[in-house]
Amino acid sequence: MSGQKNRYQNRTEILQGTLDMLILQTLQWAPRHGYALSKAIRMNSGEILKVDTGSLYPALHRLERKGWIAAEWKKSEVGPRLRVYRLTNPGKKHLVAERSRWARLLDAISGVLNPSNEESEG
């Protein structure tokens, strides 16, 4: 039991910060429903990032509750009603902040991974 559960937890935890950002970023171009969103993230990452649906919907509902995205039911031509999410203004601001934070983090990490010569010699 615990193994099964931990797997979900780990994945959610690892992706927690980034998943939110990825969702917000993907919604920036156009409103999407859950399935399309997961597909878009997968495609845009070159099939590397596979969004776990067990984390996707909790994330979507959490972001909605924070007011960064808004949801709306839309009729689809294919059949079922779809819940379509779009980015709100606070969501846009949050995304900007997140992106810069992420950039700094990346810089820091690559700094550690590729130390400059002076430093390694000194």
Add this chain to the structure above:
Amino acid sequence: MRFALWGKRQRNEELEEEIQAHLTLAEREEMESGRTQKEAVAAARREFGNVSLAEETTRDMWGWRWLVDCIQDVRYAVRTLRQKPGFAAVALLTLALGSGATTVMFTVINGVLLKPLSYPDPERLVTLHGYTEKYGDNWGISYPNFLDLRRERRSLSRLAAWTYGGDTVSEPGQAEYVNGRQISEELFAVFGVNLLGGREFRSEEDQRGGAPVVIISYGLWQSRYGGRPTAIGEPLILGGKSYKVVGIAPVGFQLDGGAEVFTPLGQNTEPRMQYREANFLHVVARLLPNLTLTQAQAELTTLGNQLAEQYPKANAGRNFQALPLHQELVGDVESTLWLLLGAVGLVLLIACVNVASLLLARAVARERELAMRVALGAGRSRLVRQCLTESAALGLLGGALGVFLAAAGIRPFVVFWPGSLPRAEGIRIDWRVLLFALSVSLLSGLLFGLAPALRAPTRDLEQTLRAGARAVTGSSRRLHSGFVMFEIAVAIVLLVAAGALARTVLSLSYLDPGINSHNVLATHVALSPGTLQSAPKMRAAWQDVLDRARGVTGVQFVALSDIIPMRVGQNFLGYWTTPAPPPPNELPIALASCVTPDYLKVMGIPLRQGRFFDDHDRLETEPVVVIDEVLAQHAFPNQDAVGKRLSIQAMGQGPIRVVGVVGHVRHWGLASDDQAEIRDQIYYPFGQVPDHLMHLFSSFMSLTARTTVSPLSLVEPLGRELRGTTGDQTLYDVRTMDELASESLALQRFVMMLFSVFAGLALLLACIGIYGVLAYLTGQRVPEIGVRIAMGASAGQVVWLILRQSLVMIFAGIVVGVAGALAAARLLVHLVDGMRPAEPLTFTVMILVLIAAGLFASLVPARRASKVDPIVALRYE
């Protein structure tokens, strides 16, 4: 609530729809890539993962998950309870009894001890006592000392005094004796209460020769003046004298019991008002707002020292002590109440443990169900929470039932309380009690729910599912045995306490009270107000009372006495045998009774030596006294006391001759007399009371009569016979000596009775607990027992196997319990008057009772085990 739930349901449906749409789109895509529909559905599902867990996690994000869960848990809890009505009924009943009894005790404690007094700023109200090193603080204060204190005090804003009074009211309405109080000015102001109408006494009225004024109670105002406002200013004939009504006391105003009339203390002309030695006044005072009791006490001590220097004869070794009024009112009841709450708490604890073991047994049986729920995606914390919700729901339900039980049980409790419970009028269920009941039920719910809750989901899932609910792990067995052990231990504590109390009451009631209380009546007599004018008239009136009472059929002997054994009210006098009186703080004190010659015959007190009084002991003859054997031993050890002389405070000039020695009377009651500080007793003849004290003595003389028929049947004829020539002479406060003797043990008996009930309950609950646990454990061992029987074990061996298991638990409990019982018995000796320490016999008997009950409870499961059919049992596995 309804709306919120509806909104939630819609949201749930939407979530499902959203996820369903996701799956549909995924399936469609899979089919487009060439799979069959069946394969596509499976692939989409696999891709998605655990749908319900995803739904659940998503719902968590909505933020009201806890509420939803809670409602769901409560519903689930109610449903499971309803599935097992037997279990639910036993658990609820147990809890309701436990929390009901606890709530009753708390309601009483709340009303009597915790609630502040209903006066403004009650914490600043204090009472002042006289204090001597030898006899402690149970003294009143004399009027001259009171006046000095009132004049000199700085730390007390107001100071007032009162003493008992009462007289015959003859107009308006019928002649009747009423209780009264003599009060100083500002008494109501000290308490901070306003009169219903009129005013308090003025300074000039609180003095000798002041205008006769009276404050009447609300009850008297209603009954005799029809509650009309014009009553103020009207006359009231009290003791044959006309008083002007100046005020009406507020409803329910009490000074040590109710009173109908309040008269100015300062107008009292009795000689004792002038004696600095006569410490009979109750004094109440109010602290200044910014001062503490300690500061006030320091000032009082200084004043006391000054007075002792100024009046060494009366005040040497005497000082004053201030106590909070609340403490004074509540008195000894406090320790008894806490003791009972403690005992009741133990019963509740047993009840909780019982329910815990029931729940645990059920939790183990439900392991499969719980494992299934984990497999379906329930989190561990969720399961723990759900178990706790179940027990909390159980606890709350039990608590609610308990409150109903308590509401029904409080009145009987207060009514059966021996004597009168102080502040009984304030005992009711209020928000404090409800809060208490709520926390007790939640706490007990948590208590008995914790073990099963923490235990259930930790087991290995797969194992559990495969094994089903059959195997009992060692930890579960240990926990169960622990529960039983605990129950036994607590039951032993209560049983031994109850047993020790019962032995105490039994041996106390065999004590010789020193009198023959059977068929004796004692009643106050209020002489006709017309006779109170002169001493000879009063003497004649009392002689007339005796003669008439003696003439009533069924009356054997009659006598007068100012104090009655075991009844409230006493007179203390210092005595000495040396030529000069010892310093006041070393003066021995005796209880003094003023009686007529037949008193010994009425009370059945044995004459040890010399003679008792006769009609020749009059004012004109030599003053004489009779002493009891205790005083004789103290004052004249190993000598013949008869013919010796005794100097007695406030009694005549020079030493008085002792003419007889009589048996000791347990005046302070059967339980308390042995520990009392003042046990010496002096009797002096009513015939030698000087004229100037006659009026005072007439106000508290009682008529006592030994009867040949039931004493209460004579109340009516006696009352008729003693109405007197003017028809306004009345009897009041009629008691039989049997009543008084039995009341003197009533508190001990009451505590014993309650403890017996608690101990019985504890024993019953412990037996149910043992039965439940053993039945459960035995049920788990059926396959093992089957094997044993198949291998040739006899029925007796199987029974012994089970009984041994139960005996181990019982003995372990007894070992722990005996230690607790020793401590409890010691506590009881401190808290209950006359209590004897628990004897080994009590322990032995109670332990045997418990073992017998425990074995009896284990017999049914043991017999059931011995009848196990090995074939069925083995196939069962």
